[in-house]
Amino acid sequence: MSELVRVAGIRGSVEECLQAAKSQIGLDHYQVRPWTSWHRHIALAVLALAFLAAVAADAAPDRSADPHHPARSRDPITLTVPEIRHLLTAVFQPPAISVARLLHRSTCRRRHQATARRSHYRRRSIDESTG
Template sequence: MSHQWRTEETFQAAKGLAGLDEHQVRRWTSWHRWVTLAMLAHAFLAAATAHEHDHRPVPGELIPLTCNEIRHLFAALGITIRPAAHHLGWSTWRRRHQARSRACHYERQAAHQR
């Protein structure tokens, strides 16, 4: 994978996950602050995801935590009406469902290729 492609993917991810493209530019200073904050948020999500993948074994029926899932959990836990256990349980259910979907998709692809 080329460096340019990796940079483009990272930029697209930052736009979607950290709101990099949601600032209306009026002054350079405000744009610089916004971009710095968005890139810092994206770096935090990427580092948290990498840490989870390295230090927490994932049971076979769950997919590993992704940047998007960590962002979702932070948003849900930051503005919470329900207890944290509810949000964590929902995340576990969603990741288990995604793992089952992925396994079924791979089985269907393998059956199609035979």
């Protein structure tokens, strides 16, 4: 019974990973019929997601001991899998913009996301203190 509860508990994270794989690397964009072709597509897609996740984990700084650090920091959020995919796509496509401009846009986008996160945490802490 405890094994069934454990498996049921991780179902949400598995579905979240599948959704990320579908949206980030095109896990569901196959147009093949034979099993061998389907298997190759899925294997390459999962390998691409594993690569992106490893790069994101490697780029993440060490976490602060302060649990409210992200709410107080003015730094941009760490690189995420979608942001790394976006940067790699821009690098390997014919350059429409310079690398410096691309990195500037990435920093601006991540700063905006950090501001949204701070506002969310601030609003959540106000709701918790009044509720």
